[in-house]
Amino acid sequence: VSLTLYDLAAADGRRFSPNCWRTTMALAHMGLAWEFRPTLFTEIAAIPGGGQKTVPVLDDDGTVIGDSWTIAEHLEARYPERPSLFGGETGKRLAWFVQQWAIAQLHTPIFGMIVADIHDRLAPADQPYFRASREKRLGGRTLEAVQAERETALPAFRAALAPLRLTVESQAFLGGAAPSYADYVVLGPFQWARTMSPFRLLAEDDAVAAWLGRCLDLYDGRARRAPAFY
Ligand SMILES: N[C@@H](CCC(=O)N[C@@H](CS)C(=O)NCC(=O)O)C(=O)O
Numbered sequence: 001v002s003l004t005l006y007d008l009a010a011a012d013g014r015r016f017s018p019n020c021w022r023t024t025m026a027l028a029h030m031g032l033a034w035e036f037r038p039t040l041f042t043e044i045a046a047i048p049g050g051g052q053k054t055v056p057v058l059d060d061d062g063t064v065i066g067d068s069w070t071i072a073e074h075l076e077a078r079y080p081e082r083p084s085l086f087g088g089e090t091g092k093r094l095a096w097f098v099q100q101w102a103i104a105q106l107h108t109p110i111f112g113m114i115v116a117d118i119h120d121r122l123a124p125a126d127q128p129y130f131r132a133s134r135e136k137r138l139g140g141r142t143l144e145a146v147q148a149e150r151e152t153a154l155p156a157f158r159a160a161l162a163p164l165r166l167t168v169e170s171q172a173f174l175g176g177a178a179p180s181y182a183d184y185v186v187l188g189p190f191q192w193a194r195t196m197s198p199f200r201l202l203a204e205d206d207a208v209a210a211w212l213g214r215c216l217d218l219y220d221g222r223a224r225r226a227p228a229f230y
Pocket residue numbers: 008017018019020041044053054055056066067068069133
């Protein structure tokens with residue numbers, strides 16, 4: 001098996017992309033070996049195979065696949081003898097729901113709370129692209145102005161974690177006793193934050209923080225060992 005993962009890299013090489021962390025954890029879950037290709041935002045279009053607009057991109061023995069969900073489906077189908085990411089079709093469809101929930105309730109608010117910190121840690125070649133594309137997405141506001149509101153935004157963000165909090169108070173992982181793809185989807189945006197920003201999203205005594213700790217420890221602490229602020 002020859003697997004290559006194209007993953008965003010910051011100026012110092014650290015891996016921060018929430019969508020790429022989904023794939024990293026999926027590969028670790030399956031016990032597969034892979035090679036990282038650190039990639040800048042401004043290098044995505046040049047990924048071999050061509051036509052990619054986002055990462056992660058996985059090259060599996062010459063088959064080039066974009067989009068983290070498509071990659072997870074590919075891995076599940078291609079390596080059926082490995083530990084399952086979804087635990088069957090019902091688990092897969094529920095993980096899809098978790099992904100939509102995470103994009104709305106985690107990615108979107110976290111983006112605003114760390115967006116200037118992300119910018120400041122990107123390679124100089126990426127910074128003008130990131131600022132222009134993200135300020136457009138933010139309706140013309142500056143990255144700094146949006147991030148300055150993070151203390152105000154934090155209570156609503158934490159309150160919206162209630163469904164996650166109540167779930168992981170009574171079970172170790174989202175699918176029960178063992179981790180599955182749904183956990184990696186939720187881990188992604190928290191990993192994005194802790195790798196790129198010193199701003200603490202969670203109170204230390206939050207059950208979500210305990211769940212996050214369990215995820216960071218998985219597979220020899222793969223996510224915990226990554227360069228991060230805390
Ligand atoms: N649906 C895609 C989304 C991937 C995505 O948006 N990746 C971001 C990095 S986290 C990206 O590559 N953005 C490129 C850009 O903004 O130019 C997936 O799940 O893989």
